[in-house]
Amino acid sequence: MIKIASSKNPETLAALQEIATALQGITPTLVVVFYSSHHAAQQVADQARKVWPQSQSLGCSTSGEIISQEMMDGGMVAMAFDAATIPEARVAVVDDIGDAAKIKSVCQSLGDVLHADIDQYIGLVLMDGMSGKEEFFLDHLGNLTDLRFIGGSAGDDLAFQATTVFANGVVYDHAALLAVLHAPAGIRVIKTQSFCKTGKTLTPTQVDASGRQVLQFDGKPAGCAYMEAVGASSLEEAAKRFMSSPLGLMDGEEPYVRSPQTFDNETLKFYCAVSPDIPLDLLQSTDILTDTRNALATTNADGKVAGILLFHCILRTLELKSLNKTAEFSGLFTVPTVGFSTYGEADIGHINQTATMIAFLE
Incomplete structure (x- = not known):
């Protein structure tokens, strides 16, 4: 089971409580939270740890939040996975995204899962969007794993000052978060550039x-x-x-x-x-809506999708806003979907003006 929730409450603790209430009925192994930089990152991390103590909890700050049927600003969104969907999530943090020795050490700590079956395992990566080190990090990561890592760079609502990531109660900056997810039903990666x-x-x-x-x-x-x-x-x-x-x-x-x-x-x-x-x-x-619609249709034809994590370039979001098409875009996601507007996307390397997605199959 995958469940999603959102809140537009500007008070961080109240927003987390609204999300926790909406996610009742699932015992999660993993909870992913994306939050506006207007929220207090440490409160997000602390409360997530308190509400879901038996779960891995992680996430990052955004430049806009995305949930099925809606693109938001200043809010908070979350996705929870139960043991049937994600029986195991291994989470590790490189607390200095530009330190090659630390990247290697953290990857070694994750063990042989970095070389697991790519049909059932996927890597999730969230990085400090103001570090300027995403290329360095992803280049080194790529040399240490056989898995495909999908994700994005944290945002700060276009302030371009400071971003945060968190994992299991701890908030980091100038860091990169890695999560290796075991999805026995299968995974599909979706990527659209619209150029x-x-x-x-x-x-x-x-x-x-x-x-x-x-x-x-x-x-x-x-x-x-x-x-x-x-x-x-x-x-x-x-x-x-x-x-x-x-x-x-x-x-x-x-x-x-x-x-x-x-x-x-x-x-x-x-x-x-x-x-x-x-x-x-x-x-x-080219047309973002057409390309996204076609990519989702192709993925659905390949297997029934249970949920999607979406990493969407802030430049694409700004383009959709300028065309007044954010509602039409978010409406394309009819399965449980959560994501955020990023300062860069990750798929093998660091890229721009792209949507990268992890689709979890039923």
Whole structure:
């Protein structure tokens, strides 16, 4: 059984109590809570531990919460799994997301489950969304496990100051949370980017990888090169195209999206790292609703879905808001679904403007 609940109560303890009441009738092995940064993270962690003492409890702060049929701001959502759905969840925290030795040590502590059957085991990862270290962390993690880790970077309601993750009563920053979930009925991973190639490419020839900045594309100042590629007459006009015309590292026809964030004179800063000398395709946005509807239909045809954890890029959320389509998007999720608007998504690596989802089968 999977149950979900939400609260719009601005008082943290009251919101948790509303959620606990709604989740009565299930004895959970795992409870996942996503909460607005306006809530007190330590109170969320403490209360979750108190209400579900026999359960693993974990979660993170958001830039918007998602539950079946609704996209929220300033609220709290939760998903509870019973032993029939998730008989075991192993949870570990790397308390310094940028420390390779700690990543290795924590992965060793999880044991051989990191090399378990990928048809029944899935990794969940939640990371500090202001750390700037997601690429480093996921690269190291990928070398230490055979499992696919899906998740996202915590948000803080677009303040871009500080985010939090928590596990079993303890709140962390500059950290990454790992949970290995055993789902005997099976798992499916859903990923939608809602972009297509334009036929134009830009190759980063000078980068500041640690700062997620591109100084030059194809030997030209990055700002000028991007402006020309999108057909803009000024940097200001080009900046308005960031959301609809990001760049993508292509794997066949599948883009791993790199979203521009800001111009700093002629330097282009991205929401995730860009590697030098690897061509990037200029992308054009397609329809989020159509792509999501099709992806969900494909997954449902492959097996009946009991519930979905959804990690949805904040840029996609902002696009849906600008089009007044948040209700239509959330309405696509007719099975129990909980998620949040992220500062970056995880699927093998760190990506942008993507929805990554874990679908648990019945």
